[in-house]
Amino acid sequence: MGDNPLNPVASPAAQSGHPLPLLVAHNLCKSFGGIQAVDHVSLEVGQGSITGLIGPNGAGKTTLFNLLCNFIRPDSGRVVFDGEPIGHHPPHNIALQGLLRTFQVARVLSRLSVLENMLLAAPHQTGEKLWNSWLQPQQIRREEQQLVEKAKLILDSVGLSHMTQSYAGALSGGQRKLLEMARVLMADPRLVLLDEPAAGVNPTLIKQICHYIQQWNREGITFLIIEHNMDVIMSLCDRVWVMAEGKNLAVGTPEQVQTDPQVLEAYLGQ
Amino acid sequence: MVNYLVSLGIFTAIFALFSLGLNLQWGYTGLINFGQVAFLGLGAYTTILLSSAGVPLIIAVGVGAILAALLGLGIGFSTLRLREDYLAIVTIGVAEVLQRVALNEEWLTRGARGVYGYPLPLRNFNPPLVVALAMVALLTAIVALAGWRWWQWLRHHIHGPLQPTAGWQGFSLIPYLVCLAGLQFSLWQLCTRGSPIFWFGAGLSLILAVGCCYIDSFREASQRQSPLKTLLTQGWPTHLILLTSTLLAGVLGVIYQSVVLGLFNNDYKSRLLWLVILVLALMFWQLERWVHSPWGRVLKAIREDEEVARALGKNVFVYKLQSFMLGGAMTGVAGAFYAWQLSFLEPKGTFDSLLTFQAWTIVVLGGSGNNAGTLLGAVIFWAYTGLTRFLNDALPLDDARIGAFRVMLIGLLLVVLMMWRPQGILGKKEELTLGR
Numbered sequence: 195m196g197d198n199p200l201n202p203v204a205s206p207a208a209q210s211g212h213p214l215p216l217l218v219a220h221n222l223c224k225s226f227g228g229i230q231a232v233d234h235v236s237l238e239v240g241q242g243s244i245t246g247l248i249g250p251n252g253a254g255k256t257t258l259f260n261l262l263c264n265f266i267r268p269d270s271g272r273v274v275f276d277g278e279p280i281g282h283h284p285p286h287n288i289a290l291q292g293l294l295r296t297f298q299v300a301r302v303l304s305r306l307s308v309l310e311n312m313l314l315a316a317p318h319q320t321g322e323k324l325w326n327s328w329l330q331p332q333q334i335r336r337e338e339q340q341l342v343e344k345a346k347l348i349l350d351s352v353g354l355s356h357m358t359q360s361y362a363g364a365l366s367g368g369q370r371k372l373l374e375m376a377r378v379l380m381a382d383p384r385l386v387l388l389d390e391p392a393a394g395v396n397p398t399l400i401k402q403i404c405h406y407i408q409q410w411n412r413e414g415i416t417f418l419i420i421e422h423n424m425d426v427i428m429s430l431c432d433r434v435w436v437m438a439e440g441k442n443l444a445v446g447t448p449e450q451v452q453t454d455p456q457v458l459e460a461y462l463g464q
Numbered sequence: 465m466v467n468y469l470v471s472l473g474i475f476t477a478i479f480a481l482f483s484l485g486l487n488l489q490w491g492y493t494g495l496i497n498f499g500q501v502a503f504l505g506l507g508a509y510t511t512i513l514l515s516s517a518g519v520p521l522i523i524a525v526g527v528g529a530i531l532a533a534l535l536g537l538g539i540g541f542s543t544l545r546l547r548e549d550y551l552a553i554v555t556i557g558v559a560e561v562l563q564r565v566a567l568n569e570e571w572l573t574r575g576a577r578g579v580y581g582y583p584l585p586l587r588n589f590n591p592p593l594v595v596a597l598a599m600v601a602l603l604t605a606i607v608a609l610a611g612w613r614w615w616q617w618l619r620h621h622i623h624g625p626l627q628p629t630a631g632w633q634g635f636s637l638i639p640y641l642v643c644l645a646g647l648q649f650s651l652w653q654l655c656t657r658g659s660p661i662f663w664f665g666a667g668l669s670l671i672l673a674v675g676c677c678y679i680d681s682f683r684e685a686s687q688r689q690s691p692l693k694t695l696l697t698q699g700w701p702t703h704l705i706l707l708t709s710t711l712l713a714g715v716l717g718v719i720y721q722s723v724v725l726g727l728f729n730n731d732y733k734s735r736l737l738w739l740v741i742l743v744l745a746l747m748f749w750q751l752e753r754w755v756h757s758p759w760g761r762v763l764k765a766i767r768e769d770e771e772v773a774r775a776l777g778k779n780v781f782v783y784k785l786q787s788f789m790l791g792g793a794m795t796g797v798a799g800a801f802y803a804w805q806l807s808f809l810e811p812k813g814t815f816d817s818l819l820t821f822q823a824w825t826i827v828v829l830g831g832s833g834n835n836a837g838t839l840l841g842a843v844i845f846w847a848y849t850g851l852t853r854f855l856n857d858a859l860p861l862d863d864a865r866i867g868a869f870r871v872m873l874i875g876l877l878l879v880v881l882m883m884w885r886p887q888g889i890l891g892k893k894e895e896l897t898l899g900r
Contacts, residue, residue, distance in 0.1 A: 263775070265771075265774075265775075284779070285774050285775065286774050286776075286777045286778055286779045286780070287777075289774075289775060289776055289777030290777040294775070294776070294777075295775050296775075297771075297772075297775075301769050301771065301772050302772075303764070303765050303768035303769055303772060304768055305764070305767075305768055305833075306761070306764055306765065306768060310761055310764075313758070313761060314758075314761050314762065314765050314773070314776060314778075315776045315777075317777050319758045320758075321757045321758030321759060322758045322759050322762055322778075323759070324754065324759055324786055324790075327753055327754060327757050327759070334757065334758065338758070377776070378776075381776055381777060
């Protein structure tokens with residue numbers, strides 16, 4: 195995997211048995227009006243791991259995601275990514291540092307082609323600066339060629355290569371999920387927050403998605419996954435965090451969590 | 465008559481510039497700007513006031529554009545972080561405020577009395593023959609390039625006519641151009657002499673020119689069905705597009721010819737039209753480069769879903785600001801030309817919010833998010849305005865009513881267009897059917 199073109203920042207920790215925390219959230223709080231959506235929640239994501247985040251609907255999982263990448267500012271608490279506090283960074287900077295997210299309902303850019311969706315995600319493009327179209331037109335063209343190649347490679351690996359030139363808005367629900375994940379991959383991620391990657395997706399595609407996630411994980415990308423489908427959690431995750439009513443409820447291996455009476459109670463009621 | 469066509473051409477080009485600015489903001493970035501006229505007025509007033517004070521014209525225009533961009537910066541900084549509807553309301557307000565300032569700060573703008581007698585570009589420029597020839601060559605190059613792109617577009621988008629059949633690659637471009645020249649000659653004669661015989665000539669060459677477009681498809685089709693049947697089954701939009709675009713080419717030819725003659729005969733309006741076409745061509749080219757660069761891709765992403773752009777590491781606010789300022793600066797330049805064309809400027813007319821909505825009409829008509837569509841929209845809008853002026857002679861109504869009637873008609877036209885082709889004339893149909 196050393197010469198893997200998809201991820202130049204593959205870290206040795208991914209292969210080692212002792213993962214260091216890549217992301218640490220400490221005592222995060224957020225309330226909307228009178229509702230305490232996230233209440234002193236802490237979380238750790240080990241370097242190179244696939245970590246799960248589960249909880250009943252309304253437990254505050256998605257809000258926690260928004261807090262982690264600063265889409266919503268927390269009321270208190272702090273987030274440390276790769277040893278550096280990122281609480282004061284604007285969301286786009288966090289993305290540029292390698293902490294990328296997807297959305298619960300896949301959001302593609304409808305009136306852009308699938309390829310354009312992919313190209314957009316690449317960070318630090320020369321051509322994104324207005325004046326560089328005069329200063330470095332050659333450089334822009336070169337980068338663009340490389341990006342197109344990389345994008346095609348990734349699209350190929352998720353089986354979307356036949357849709358390269360179609361509008362992203364013409365994709366089916368499952369294809370949108372794939373495109374969203376492929377697009378995140380273009381952004382050179384170190385940690386990807388996946389919000390329900392298997393929601394509304396047929397069982398065959400779920401298997402494929404799990405396969406891709408494991409493959410990308412082997413290539414050095416760390417994942418934090420919100421998911422309701424316990425099969426997905428069981429097959430993928432090293433460690434699972436459970437939230438309920440905006441609070442930490444439990445943490446452990448999938449097996450431990452599944453048999454935890456507190457978790458069962460939160461999911462099934464009394 | 466020819467002079468009228470030339471000034472119509474100048475207005476068309478100015479409004480094309482004006483609307484291209486809006487198209488960058490709305491069509492590509494999704495920013496709703498209902499105060500576009502504020503940028504126009506600011507550019508116009510800055511340019512003429514500075515140049516009246518003795519500042520060289522080119523610097524005056526530059527300062528006008530920069531001030532318009534700074535206005536965009538000011539508006540943008542306060543509102544672009546908010547939801548888009550706030551921007552729309554603030555822009556309306558800013559346009560009103562600027563109008564009041566221009567009305568009341570009489571020491572600066574002479575208020576409602578208006579400004580006139582300000583320096584005009586190329587006013588006393590009597591080009592020697594060589595320079596005039598070079599100017600004509602440049603204009604010809606621009607016109608030829610535009611014409612070529614137009615022909616390409618027609619061939620690409622019209623099925624049936626214009627499609628060379630297998631083994632017959634000599635599509636009828638040459639005969640078409642000959643007929644077009646005939647059409648243009650007849651129209652020129654009509655405009656300058658007005659003898660009715662040329663109506664016949666114009667009509668005949670128009671029909672022949674359009675006929676040329678069908679030749680190839682007939683050759684293929686005649687083996688299966690009669691040419692007449694082919695003609696009737698090809699769908700009326702195709703015929704309409706061919707007919708109007710050929711007619712338009714003839715009229716543009718007349719304008720081109722009069723500009724060329726005017727450049728040699730020291731006619732001022734011809735020089736102004738030459739200048740505005742040059743600026744328009746440059747800006748159009750630069751815009752096309754920008755919107756097709758990664759920068760433009762980010763703008764389009766923001767238009768589609770700014771949260772996604774942010775999640776992928778794009779500084780949405782800065783891009784919106786750039787788009788807003790750039791569109792504003794272009795509009796400021798359009799404002800300078802607007803002032804030069806009118807050669808009289810007063811606040812009520814200059815900051816009239818009607819102008820903003822004319823720009824919106826142009827952008828929506830042509831298909832938002834499409835620069836060529838915006839050019840086409842400007843041409844259609846001013847062709848309409850130019851034609852309906854003659855309603856005064858035809859209808860037994862007074863001027864005010866005719867004016868209202870014209871506005872009503874264009875409103876109706878927009879309604880019909882939105883029902884028949886909601887994506888605008890050059891917009892892509894597929895884009896409408898996409899789910900979010």
